[in-house]
Structures are given as C-alpha cells and as structure tokens.
Amino acid sequence: MIRLDAVLVALAVASGLGVVASQHQARKLFVQLEREQNRAHGLEVEWGQLQLEQSTWATHARVEKLAREKLGMRPPAPAQVITVEPQ
C-alpha cells in the first residue's frame, strides 16, 4: 500500500515538474517568436522605405534634369531616328 502511494506521489511530482518545464519552454519559444516577428516587421518596413527612396531618386523630373544638364542628353531629331522593321 505504502509502496503504491510512494509511486503515485513520485509520478505526481514528476508530472508537476514536467508542466513547469514545458511552460517555461513555451514562454521562451514565444519570446523568440515575438522577436523574429518584430524583425520581420522591421524588415518589411525597411523595404517600404527603400522602395520609397528608390522611386524618389527615380522621379522623372529628376532623371530628365540630370540627363539634360549633367549628361548633355536630348531627344533625337527625327532625321537621326532609324526605324528597324521586324522581319
């Protein structure tokens, strides 16, 4: 009788410790997940900002200004255009 009791108590204690351990594990993993999700969000945000920056640099007005003033480009005169017919 006493032996059975001892076994049951041991089992109960073991399962109790198991619950504590797995709870702790779950919290740790959750914190990790949280951190990764934040990182993903941060990267998403950065991507948006980079896209914004790229399209700001690529504004047509800016490109035209640079092409004309810095690179000395201009639209070709009609006589300079040669049209290639697809065969």
Next chain:
Amino acid sequence: MMKSQRTVTFNHNPLLKRDLPMWRPRFVLFALLAGSVTLAGRAFYLQGVNHDFLQAKGESRYARILEVPATRGRITDRNGDILAVSAPVRSIWAIPSDAKLEPADARKLAALLEMNVRELNDKLGTARDFVYLKRQLSPEVAQRIVDLKLPGIHQQQEYRRYYPSGDVTAHMLGFTNVEDKGQEGIELTFEKQLAGRPGARRVIKDRRGQVVEDLEAIRAPRDGEDVTLSMDSKIQYVAWSALRDAMTTHKAKAGAAVVLDARTGEVLALANAPTYNPNNRADLTGEQLRNRVFTDTYEPGSIMKPFIVSMALDRGKVKPNTPIDTSGGRMTIGTATISDAHRHGVLTVTEVIQKSSNIGTAKIALQFSPEEMWKLFDQVGFGTPLNMGFPGEASGRLRPAKTWRPIEQATMSYGHGISVSLIQMVRGYLAFARDGEIVPLSLTKLEGPPAAGRRIYSPETAREMRAMLEMASAPGGTAPQAQVAGYRVAGKTGTAIKLEGGRYVKKYVASYVGFAPVSNPRLVVGVMIDEPSAGQYYGGTVAAPVFARIVEGSLRTMGVAPDAPRTTLQLARKPGDAAQQVRENM
C-alpha cells in the same frame, strides 16, 4: 502500572471523565456543521455559479487585446513603378496627469518634437486625459523619444502615405487623411481594396507590460491589396510637363490633359493644372484640388463637330465631297444669327471639318430631327456620368430633345448649349480612333481584352472621319501645330466662349482632342486650357502644341513605329507658313 497505562485509551481517560450536559457537544457539532455548509455553499457559488465572471475579471488583470496593424495597399503604375506607399510613422501622445517632466527633460522632448517648450507645456497642462503631442513622426525620432524614458509619454504606430511622384500624379491618385483613409481620387475610389483590416490578438502581459504569452489570435490582420493603375508614369510625366509649360506660356487659369489607350480604353495619363503636392497639403486651395478632367463640365465648342458630321456620313445624308453653301459667313435661324469667324463660300463636307465652319456643321445637323441628335449624344455618352467610381464625376448637361429650339439644335452641333466633361469628350473620340466603337474606360490595368464596346458609327464612316480630322491637323487646317515629327496625327480644335452667369463673356476655353498615329491609332489625347490670357486663345495655337508634345513623347515611350514620311515633317514644324494663316472658328 506501565501495562495499565498502555491500555488506557483516549476515550477512557479518567481525566476526561466528566459529566457534561448533552446540549454542549451537540451545539458545537451543529456550529461546525453550519460553518462547513456555509463554506461549501460559498465555494459552490464562486466555482460554479459565478465562475465565468470571476475568470474574466481575473484574466483582465493580466490579459490584454493587442491590435495588429495592417498596411494599406500600394498603388503602382502599369509598369510596377510605385506611385503611393504607406510607411510606418509614430504618433506621440501623453496622459497629462502622469507626465510630470523635469524642465531639462521637457526641453529635450520639445527639441525632438520640433516645437518650443511653451507649446509643449501648454499641451501637457490641459485637463484632458489624453492629448496628442505630435502625429506622424519618423520612427527614428520616435525611438529617441522612447530612449528618454519619460513618464506619461506614450506612442502608437500609424501609417503615413507617401507619393514619390508628388504633384505629377496628384489628381489621379488623390490622397488619404491622417487615419490613412482615402479622401480623393484613386485612394477613395479603391478604398475598399486598398484598406487593410487590422487584426487582434489576446496576450498575457507581465507586471512590466511585456508580452509573455499569446493566448489566441482573435483576427488575423489582412493587408490591403495593391492596385495597379492603367496609368503609365512616363506618359503621365510627359502630359503633366507639357501642360505645365503651356499654362506658363499662355498665362492660363487652369488646364487639363488626358491620354487614353485607343486599343483598350485604359487611361494612360491624367493631368491637371494648377496642381498640388500630396505629400504636403498645408495650404491647399479648392482650385488646386479640382480634377477638371472629371468634375468640370464646359461648353466644348468645335471639338463637338465631328460627331454630327459622322452621323450624317453614316446615314448617307452627305458624302465627304458633298458641297455645302456656308452663305458667306452668316446664317439666320428664327431671330438668331450664327456666324463663322471667317467667310467661306461653298465648302465640301471635308472642308467644313478642316476649316471648322459653324454654318456648314449647323446645316448638316438641321437635316436631322432633335430626337435623332439627342440619341446620338446620348449614345456617345454626353449627359450621363461615366460611372467609373471617380469622386465628383460630372454628367454634363444634355436637355431633352423636346425642349430644343431650332437655333439650339444648330448651336449644339458645334458645341454650344451643351456641356460635357473632358473625359466624356475624349472617350467619344474613341469612336473615330477605333473604327466606330466606344469601349468603357478603365483606371486600372486590364489583363484581358476590353469589355464589349458600343458601336456608334460604321468602320467606313470612322475611316472617312479620320481622314478629315487628319486634314484639319495638316497645313491648311485649323491646327497645323498639332503635327508630330514622324507620326501622322488627326484631331479637332475647339475654341469655346465661356458662359458666365448666363451670358457669353470674352473669355475662352481652348481645347484639342485628337489621336495618333492615324494609320493605326494607339492614343487618344485631349487637352483643355481654360482662359489663356497671353494673347493667343485659339485651340490650334494654345492646345494643339500641348497635344503634339504629349503624342510625340508618348509614342516614343511606347515604341510605336513612325508612320509618316520624314520629308513632310520639316514643313509642318516651320512657323509662319500658309498654315498659320488659317485660323479657326469657334
């Protein structure tokens, strides 16, 4: 002794052998019983009856519902270039009663918020529970505020919309308000699609406010969908800059330009002037905000003429070479007289369009009944909104045919007494560019072929009208300045007198609607310049050059092969030749 002691049990202990009245143990027993019944009852009440309420109360001490933000969809042009994107920003708010700042901290905070200390203290001195200190700060600045670790100062994440192309695409895109909800333009039209739906989740927070456990996701966040416009940002830029330059040259009050893809009915560009910068709307006026392409209707003038002449061709009433006597420039209907700006004698139908004769057009129009003319205008779409979902779309004004007097029928044929919006007019010209058919317009990029169109004219009629309109844009027509190097163009000028308070005043709207290349139309372009006041006011001299610039730039961008021999081009570009002398009528 030892033995006897061992055998004495508790009950037989001689020390306890005392006579007690019977009620005493009974009373104690009863009291204990009553106590335990009360406890059991209470326990049952708490655990059984009131369980859910208490559970919820307890949970609310540590469980919190957090909102998971969702981003608004991006708007891109047809080639995927970003036109509008939401970037996260932070708003700083405070609970004034908690925010007891040291003067040094207040100075630091004020510097980061770019406001002076007095202003900040005023905000923190209010009796309210909640006050925004500053909205839409960049995340970097917000982080530095977090690092100050000030009591009672909190922040929340929000999104702000950025428009990299700024004033170029302002009227097409519209803008959102501080809550990131669409207010104008595409942002409002496609609000449902663009708007994200924030999610929610329940979490457990510890004493320091850190999330320790996710209980459940109540709702997953759904990011807004991206919208791909039919707009081509290169063509848009070309249209916008051509319009802007014309506005300056002609000191005009306002202007608008729209470019359609003739094959699909997609709107490739839509520009307005004056415009505004959607990224900084501090001092915005209604004039700047107006999207004239959709919301303004005006009496279009001569650009209306091809519709009625085409109907006459279609029904076989006239042929391109039928002579029309324009009576030396004046014609009387009832008590009113209409006139041409320049006297012409007998003109062919082609020449009526080419030289834009009011009398010639009116004579052709009067061969029809008012009902027939009304039906044509209705089919082309005048008088009914396009229902593209664009905010503030105007329907224009087309009165029922029964109320038309003959003089009105005559003036309507050349675009007076009827009002339309520029987009309606340009859409109508699809009939000429597309072999007699009008297709529904689209603001978004089409993946398949356009929806079924509506046939207005036969393909032969459309071809004949294209030839006439090409002549109108050639030397000898009203708009030689519409010519483009390398491409054949066709179109019609309009110079309408403005109606103010029921009277015609000496103010003009110059317009030009045309298409190119004529051999296989790809673009339909409409230009409208309101009140040009630098001397020139004819559609052929004010609006046609804008058309030419837009067509030239757009066709090059699209890589359309030139269809005009080069020799004639040099001629067209030379100013001051015979073409200049041909002026147009109203």
